[in-house]
Amino acid sequence: MIPRNGTVLLVGITLAWLGVGTAPAQEKAEPLTSPLQLTAGDCKTCHPRNYEEWDKSYHSKSVVAMHAGFKKYITTQEQARGRALNRHELMACIGCHAPGMRFASDEDFARLAQLVKTDQKEALAGLSVDCLACHALHASGHPEAKPPPETEKSTYYGPIKDAVNTVHGNKYAPEMNTSAFCKSCHTYVTPADLKLEGDWDVVCSLTYDAWAAGPHGLQAKQSEQTQCQDCHMEKKEGKAAEVTDVEVPLRQVATHTFPGWHDAAKLKAATDIALAAQAASGAFQVTVTIDNKAGHRIPDT
Numbered sequence: 001m002i003p004r005n006g007t008v009l010l011v012g013i014t015l016a017w018l019g020v021g022t023a024p025a026q027e028k029a030e031p032l033t034s035p036l037q038l039t040a041g042d043c044k045t046c047h048p049r050n051y052e053e054w055d056k057s058y059h060s061k062s063v064v065a066m067h068a069g070f071k072k073y074i075t076t077q078e079q080a081r082g083r084a085l086n087r088h089e090l091m092a093c094i095g096c097h098a099p100g101m102r103f104a105s106d107e108d109f110a111r112l113a114q115l116v117k118t119d120q121k122e123a124l125a126g127l128s129v130d131c132l133a134c135h136a137l138h139a140s141g142h143p144e145a146k147p148p149p150e151t152e153k154s155t156y157y158g159p160i161k162d163a164v165n166t167v168h169g170n171k172y173a174p175e176m177n178t179s180a181f182c183k184s185c186h187t188y189v190t191p192a193d194l195k196l197e198g199d200w201d202v203v204c205s206l207t208y209d210a211w212a213a214g215p216h217g218l219q220a221k222q223s224e225q226t227q228c229q230d231c232h233m234e235k236k237e238g239k240a241a242e243v244t245d246v247e248v249p250l251r252q253v254a255t256h257t258f259p260g261w262h263d264a265a266k267l268k269a270a271t272d273i274a275l276a277a278q279a280a281s282g283a284f285q286v287t288v289t290i291d292n293k294a295g296h297r298i299p300d301t
């Protein structure tokens with residue numbers, strides 16, 4: 001027979017166990033999806049190579065990869081202003097990190113801030129610099145114009161003059177071969193009205209500015225200039241699309257992995273470091289010669 005107080009003890013332990021089991025488990029949030037509806041997944045069937053390369057790139061991770069900085073920005077700004085941030089203040093970051101979000105509702109912007117503050121990275125993974133951000137928004141020269149939500153009614157801008165038309169329209173955009181195209185996102189200084197208190201500030205990428213002023217940039221003769229794409233989107237023979245029963249020609253296509261500082265091989269190729277040590281007049285002198293092969297200052301910021 002179990003004494004009365006023994007039973008009470010058992011019940012107490014059971015409740016404590018339940019408490020430990022349920023408290024830390026955070027409910028999985030519904031993913032926040034692109035307001036453009038179409039995603040990179042909708043291009044994958046016919047553009048598998050572009051998709052797989054892009055999927056490895058940091059353009060495909062451009063919201064989750066900036067998570068810590070974005071969270072700090074939101075919390076610091078909210079504290080300074082004593083209120084939640086509005087769409088303008090959030091767009092100041094994701095205007096480049098997830099351009100399609102400019103078409104999102106105010107409710108979605110509120111959810112975005114909430115998901116970032118509660119570290120729900122999985123729910124944010126679908127937001128990125130995706131195919132549409134480059135080939136529909138930025139390449140059109142009118143990123144503020146909302147493209148149709150169906151591929152069938154869309155026109156995509158690209159580097160091919162005589163593209164085979166199948167499910168969507170194609171428009172030749174010569175700027176896509178030049179640094180000017182990358183400029184819209186790869187130059188950034190925090191605007192005055194978003195300056196943060198203290199010593200923390202956001203300077204994401206000034207690679208365009210550094211390139212433009214450097215030996216490969218705008219000052220060089222046309223023939224001696226190298227564009228961002230020459231180094232970051234290597235060309236190879238391949239097909240721009242693979243569609244059953246449609247003849248697509250072999251072309252020089254552009255690699256979409258966009259290697260940068262996250263890529264060890266690219267980083268290794270960036271500098272030749274020569275060390276020459278010599279004893280001179282009693283002092284030990286070290287000469288360091290760094291030959292920078294990148295088209296811009298490294299590290300960038």
Ligand code: HEC
Nearest residue numbers: 065066069070073092093096185186187188202204205300
């Ligand atoms: C004009 C476009 C632009 C805007 C606006 C912008 N960023 Fe960025 N951001 C970039 C680019 C481009 C990079 C990549 C830099 C690199 O890899 O050298 C980047 C990189 C970052 C990184 C590093 C990510 C990593 O992989 O480690 C963080 C963090 C970041 N941004 C946060 C922010 C925050 C916070 C804001 C808003 C205050 C913001 N960005 C606004 C373009 C922008």
Ligand code: HEC
Nearest residue numbers: 042043046131135156158159160163164167170171240241
């Ligand atoms: C049913 C197949 C199909 C789907 C789905 C598809 N495409 Fe295409 N796309 C093609 C074909 C075919 C070409 C022409 C290739 C060629 O001529 O070499 C093409 C060409 C392109 C070009 C080059 C245009 C130019 O003039 O340079 C871009 C950019 C493009 N597609 C983007 C996209 C994006 C973004 C998506 C997803 C939203 C997508 N495509 C979905 C079949 C498709």
Ligand code: HEC
Nearest residue numbers: 043047050051054129130131134159176177229240253254
């Ligand atoms: C950061 C911008 C950016 C993103 C993101 C991007 N592209 Fe591109 N894409 C380009 C540029 C720039 C070119 C032209 C490069 C050149 O010719 O020098 C290009 C070329 C192409 C072409 C022409 C053929 C080829 O492969 O060179 C196709 C098709 C294409 N992209 C499809 C896609 C698809 C599908 C996605 C998403 C899975 C995607 N792109 C994501 C910038 C982008």
Ligand code: HEC
Nearest residue numbers: 058062065066096097182185228232258259260261262263
């Ligand atoms: C719509 C905005 C946008 C455009 C257009 C764009 N980028 Fe980016 N790019 C970004 C953002 C945002 C990141 C930062 C991703 C992250 O958070 O790490 C980035 C990151 C990169 C990186 C860094 C990869 C790494 O390892 O850190 C390279 C390289 C790069 N972009 C090259 C290019 C080139 C070349 C072009 C033009 C053909 C281009 N980008 C066009 C927004 C853009």
Ligand code: HEC
Nearest residue numbers: 182186207208211227228231260261270294295298299300
């Ligand atoms: C001559 C070749 C060359 C040209 C041209 C060039 N890059 Fe780079 N870039 C490199 C190399 C090599 C690295 C790797 C070194 C590193 O990551 O620090 C790099 C790194 C980067 C990174 C990540 C580096 C960082 O420090 O934040 C970004 C972003 C980038 N480039 C964007 C661009 C853009 C945008 C352009 C055009 C305006 C451009 N690059 C032009 C060779 C080039």
